[in-house]
Amino acid sequence: MTFRATVLTLFPEMFPGPLGASLAGRALADGAWSIEARDIRASATGRHRPVDDSPAGGGPGMVLRADVLAAAIDAAAPPGDSRPRLLMSPRGRPLTQARVRDLAAGEGVLIVAGRFEGVDERIIAARDLEEVSIGDYVLSGGEIAAMAVLDAVVRLLPGVMGNSASATSESFADGLLEYPQYTRPQVFEDRPIPEILVSGDHGKIAKWRKAEALRLTRDRRPDLLSTPESTKPDV
Numbered sequence: 059m060t061f062r063a064t065v066l067t068l069f070p071e072m073f074p075g076p077l078g079a080s081l082a083g084r085a086l087a088d089g090a091w092s093i094e095a096r097d098i099r100a101s102a103t104g105r106h107r108p109v110d111d112s113p114a115g116g117g118p119g120m121v122l123r124a125d126v127l128a129a130a131i132d133a134a135a136p137p138g139d140s141r142p143r144l145l146m147s148p149r150g151r152p153l154t155q156a157r158v159r160d161l162a163a164g165e166g167v168l169i170v171a172g173r174f175e176g177v178d179e180r181i182i183a184a185r186d187l188e189e190v191s192i193g194d195y196v197l198s199g200g201e202i203a204a205m206a207v208l209d210a211v212v213r214l215l216p217g218v219m220g221n222s223a224s225a226t227s228e229s230f231a232d233g234l235l236e237y238p239q240y241t242r243p244q245v246f247e248d249r250p251i252p253e254i255l256v257s258g259d260h261g262k263i264a265k266w267r268k269a270e271a272l273r274l275t276r277d278r279r280p281d282l283l284s285t286p287e288s289t290k291p292d293v
């Protein structure tokens with residue numbers, strides 16, 4: 059089954075962009091997923107095809123029109139298209155690995171990338187959009203945010219990651235940050251690899267990794283330990 063991504067944007071030429079390279083690019087070429095970037099402007103009418111207008115009530119910048127966005131969404135997702143519809147937005151619910159996993163388990167996603175000051179509020183309820191944020195900072199447009207969502211989803215699609223075990227041990231998979239990783243050389247600028255990792259004792263290694271994951275999470279992201287998603291390992 060091919061995961062079908064549709065992005066509505068004023069800059070379709072930005073896609074697939076970085077998603078055309080490396081892991082996601084190979085998966086795209088292999089048909090594990092597809093992407094269609096649709097120009098919102100194609101749904102605008104009138105001689106100059108305006109997609110935006112000044113904010114009602116005054117204030118700086120421009121706002122994407124609800125009628126233009128509605129036409130773009132309706133053209134991209136005809137009745138019966140049951141894919142989730144995301145609106146990239148700094149006001150949205152922060153993206154989590156759990157939401158990414160849910161999306162990857164579905165048939166695809168439609169993503170609206172905002173620009174300017176954002177979109178007319180009425181489109182959100184009118185077309186049942188789920189506002190999703192990729193962090194507490196403001197980008198100039200939703201395209202890079204959409205790429206972040208898609209990159210996170212695509213790597214979880216069946217057959218995309220060479221070693222699927224790495225998806226179960228990585229950060230957030232179990233509600234914890236990942237343990238530190240090392241590789242050759244055994245000594246780098248006087249810094250050796252922790253002895254336990256070269257001991258060959260797999261039981262001890264697993265225990266050390268769990269303890270390190272817990273320590274890092276406590277230090278850096280104690281909020282993760284209080285979410286219901288996390289399963290606290292007993293170490």
Ligand code: SAH
Binds near residue numbers: 190195201
């Ligand atoms: N005036 C808006 C910001 C608009 S930024 C506000 O203060 O909330 C323009 C577009 O960039 C947004 O419509 C959204 O699609 C995208 N964007 C900016 N920051 C984002 C973030 N942190 N997460 C997801 N999308 C973001």
